Amino acid sequence: MTTLVSQADRQPVTAGAVAGRRGGGRDLLRAFLRNRMALAGLVVLALFVLAAVLAPLAAPYDPSAQHLAQRFAGPGAAHPLGQDELGRDVLSRIIHGARISLSAGLAAVVFTAVIGASVGLVAGYLRGWTDALLMRLMDILLAFPSILLAIVIVTVLGQGLVNAMLAVGIVNIPQMARVVRASVITVREREYVEAARALGASRRRIVFLTILPNTAAPLIVQATLTLATAILDVAALSFLGLGAQAPTPEWGAMITDAFRSGFGVFLTGQHAILFPGLAIALCVLAVNFIGDGLRDALDPRRQISKPRNHRSW
DSSP states (O other): HHHHHHHHHHSOHHHHHHHHHHHHHHHHHHHHHHHHHHHHHHHHHHHHHHHHHHHHHHSSOOTTOGGGGGTTTOOOOSSSSOTTTSSOOOOHHHHHHHHHHHHHHHHHHHHHHHHHHHHHHHHHHHHHHHHHHHHHHHHHHHHHHHHHHHHHHHHOSSHHHHHHHHHHHHHHHHHHHHHHHHHHHHTTTSHHHHHHHTTTTOHHHHHIIIIIIGHHHHHHHHHHHHHHHHHEEEEHHHHTTSSTTTTTOOOOOOOOOOHTOOOOHTTTTTHHHHHHHHHHHHHHHHHHHHHHHHHHHHHHHHHHOOOOOOOOO
C-alpha cells in the first residue's frame, strides 16, 4: 500500500487537474460576486483602503491644522463635512483616520489569527489533556465581556493605540481558537491525513502542510468577521480615552474629542460626531458583508447542492 501511495504522490500534476483547481477558484469568485451585499461591501472597503493609502494626497487639508475662529463650522463648499471643535477639517481627519483605524484593526486580527490558529491547531490535533487545558483557558477568556476585558488589559498595560490593538487581539483569540479547533478535529480523521501518517510524515509536517491548508476556509471567514469587531473595539477604546490619544485623527478619538468640547457640540457641532460615526458604521458593515459573502462562497454545501451540468452565463 505504501508503494502505491508513494507512486501516486510522485505523479506529475496534469493539465486537467490544474484546470480543475482554476475552475474551482472561478466558481468561488462567481459565487462571491453574485452576492450583491458582499460586492457592495467590497466596493466600500476598497474606497476606505484607497483613502487610507492615498491619505496625504486625498485629504484636502492638513488634518492637524486648527482654525479656532471657525470652530464647529457646518458643512460647506470649502469643508464638505464641516469643521470640528478646533476648526480642523472633518473630511481630512476622517481620511487620515481610515489609515489608523484600518491598520489598527488589521494588526489586531493578525495577532488574533496567529495565536488563535496556533492554539486551535495544537488543541485539535493533540486532544487529551492538552486540548482540555487550552480550551478551559479559552473558556475563562470568554467568561468576560470582550470590551470589559479589553478595558482591563489596556488599564494594566497603559493607554495608547498599540496597547489597544494588543487588547483587542487578545479578547478575540478564543473565538478564533474554537473555530480552528473544530475544523482540525474534522480534518485530522480524513483519509489523506491517515495516508500522510502511514508514509511516515512528521507531526509538524502533517499539521502545517496537510491539516492547516484544509482549515483555511473557516480561518479566512472568521478573520474577516473579526476584522469588523476589531475596528469597532479599537474605536470604542479610543472613545473611552484608552486608545489613540489627541491629536491623532482616529475615528473613535474624533468622537470623544467632540464630546469633550462641551454642550455646544449638540447645538452646532453634530456633524463632528455624525460623520466619524458613519465612517465606523460603514466600514464595519462593509467588512461584515464581505465576511458573509466569503462564508457563503466557501460553504461546501453550496458545491453539493449545485447541479453537475449547471452552466453559469
